[in-house]
Structures are given as structure tokens and as C-alpha cells.
Amino acid sequence: MPRATLSRLLNRHPVRPPDSGMSRRKSLWENLHLDPWLLVLLLLLVGAGLLVLYSASGQRGDTVMAQALRFGVAFAVMAVLAQFSPATFFRWAPLAYGAGVAMLIAVELVGDIGMGAQRWLEIPGVVRFQPSEMMKLATPLMVAAYLGHTGIPPRLRHLTVCALIIGVPVVLIAMQPDLGTSILVASAALIVVLLAGLSWRLIGMFALLLAAALPLLWINLQSYQRQRVLTFLNPESDPLGAGWNIIQSTTAIGSGGVWGKGWFQGTQSQLEFLPERHTDFIIAVLGEEFGLVGMVALLALYLVIVCRGLWLAAGAQDTFGRLVAGSIILTFFIYVFVNVGMVSGILPVVGVPLPLISYGGTSSVTLLAGFGILMSIHAHRRLLPR
Known part of the structure; x- marks a missing residue:
């Protein structure tokens, strides 16, 4: 083909570089530096927590409202922290x-x-x-x-x-x-x-x-800490004392069966046999009222959150980001494992709340602040050439 003809064709149909993704319009979630999938999963978890808390607290609306306000503050902290770059957290x-x-x-x-x-x-x-x-x-x-x-x-x-x-x-x-x-x-x-x-x-x-x-x-x-370990090995050694918590929690979970007794229908929790039922032992309330199906559904939700968090962590592009993101999501998994383990009797009772389900303000803010940092690490990753 003559050079003049080639020149005319190129001028008529200029060759554009492949789209690297830099020129496309960012979505609302990208502008907010939030991951929509993880955000929806966390909102579902918080909603389930408020539902169970209403029953565990004896149908006290003020307790649920106080927890909802704390979640509002925690989500606000998460959104704010997501705006900062990982370099800021490094400093x-x-x-x-x-x-x-x-x-x-x-x-x-x-x-x-x-x-x-x-x-x-x-x-x-x-x-x-x-x-x-x-x-x-x-x-x-x-x-x-x-x-x-x-x-x-x-x-x-x-x-x-x-x-x-x-x-x-x-x-x-x-x-x-x-x-x-x-x-x-x-x-x-x-x-x-x-x-x-x-x-x-x-x-x-x-x-x-x-x-x-x-x-x-x-x-x-401490003496009570040693007693907790001994009680874990043999709860029946002191059924009315140190073994009371674990005996009542396992009884509540077992009595729920497959489908549970129904919302507000749990005897161990509603009759106050179950201690700390709105904090550390709240999953026993869930097990009694919603049964094995409810517990599996909650654990499945936790698993999906962990998997999504690991996927976000895998996209970190520097050492600091990878270490922090991996630590945040794996520690979240440990919280769940330890709480469920101690309530079901496979671990000693150490006073660890169930993440975003148990009643508490400071722990909720800390957990969602961690997810804010995780979202920041993902949102501020550099776009690498393909």
C-alpha cells in the first residue's frame, strides 16, 4: 500500500491506545473508597445482631437503639478511615x-x-x-x-x-x-x-x-482464670459455680434443635438461666431460638465476609498493605472462632464478644475501623499496566 494512502487511512481512523481503565468514570463506591459487597455483608451482619440482641436483652428497645447508634458511629468511622491512604496509616x-x-x-x-x-x-x-x-x-x-x-x-x-x-x-x-x-x-x-x-x-x-x-x-x-481452664476440662466439677456458664450455654444451643424454638421463645435465655446473654454468650440465644439453621446461616455470613476480606487483602500491592489487610481479616476470623468455641465448650471461656453481634460500643468501632483500613488499602491500590 502506498505511504500516502496509508497516511489518509490513519488520519481518517486514528489508532487509539488500549483503554487502561484510567479514563473511565469512577462509580459512586469508588469515589467513596468503599467496597459495596463488603459493606452489604457487614450491614446484613449488623442487622442480624440487632435482631438477636432485641430478644437477648429481654425485648428492651432502648438497648437496641443504643447499639444501633453505636453502629452508626462505627460505620461513620469506617467510612472516614477508608478515605485515607495506606501511606497515612504507615505514618x-x-x-x-x-x-x-x-x-x-x-x-x-x-x-x-x-x-x-x-x-x-x-x-x-x-x-x-x-x-x-x-x-x-x-x-x-x-x-x-x-x-x-x-x-x-x-x-x-x-x-x-x-x-x-x-x-x-x-x-x-x-x-x-x-x-x-x-x-x-x-x-x-x-x-x-x-x-x-x-x-x-x-x-x-x-x-x-x-x-x-x-x-x-x-x-x-489469676485464680479465676485458672478456674476457667479447669472448668473447661471438666464443667461438671462445679455445675452451680464456675461450670454454670458453659453448661447453660451448651444446654441452650442443644435445646434449639434444627429449627429452634422461635424468636422470644427460648427458655434458657428468656428465663435468665443463660449468663451474659446479650454480650459474650449471645450466640447461645441465637442457637436456642433459631436452631442449627440459624447458627449455620450466621457462620456462613461470617465465612463470606472473611472470604471477601481475603480477596481484598490479596490485591494489596506493598508489604505494609498486605500485612495489615491480612491481619485485619484473619483476626476477625479468630474473634469468631474463639467466641463460638468458648460458648460451645471446645475452648475455655476468655470473655471474647461475638463480632458485630454482641452488645458493646468500643469493640464495634474497632472492628469496623479495621474494615475501613482494609477498604482503604484496596481502594488506593495502584493501577498496574496489563
């Missing part, structure tokens, strides 16, 4: 960690005492909160920021620094005493270390060290 990690440790020290000095534990700080007339909840996010963020700076896989000296970062808040929380939260904080941070590429040799070495330290840990447990 904020040391500040958040330092502020959290300072507040944990303040709890030891001037914290409020409730139910035999000193876990709360109160700003008179404004808010009462648990600083330990903040450390569920601040500690893994700090570990991820440190490992993101030093590089992965971590060497032994880096793991020593990580141990110090994790150990300070865990010890302070355990002194309150709050064994359940201290375990969750440690778990969230240790997941970051594992995701950083810890070798199996080091994992085995640390497992042996932990096993060797178990007698020392046992000696330093």
Missing part, C-alpha cells in the same frame, strides 16, 4: 501505638473499676471506653510498619523488636486483668509476623519456647 502507626500504650498506663493509674477489673478510662460527661480495644489495631499496625520498613522476611533481631512491640501492650492489658483481649492483641500482631514470611524453623523454635513457658504462665494467671 500514623507509631503515634497510635504510643498513644495506646500511654492510655493503658493511665488505666493502671486512674482507670475505672467495673466487675472486678480495671479496664476503662472515662471522660466525665463525654465517653467511657476501653483503651485495650484500640490496641487490637494499633499493635498490628505498628508491627506491620516496622517490618515494612526493615524488609521481609524478618531476621532474628527484627523479631526481637517485634516481640517488644507486642509484649508491652499485652502485659499491660493482662494486668487489668483482661486475658481475652490480651490474647486477641497478641494474635493480631503475631499474624503480621507470620504473614511476613517467618520460616518454619523459627516457628517451631518459638512453639517450643511457648510450651516451656506454659508453667510460668499458669502460675501468673
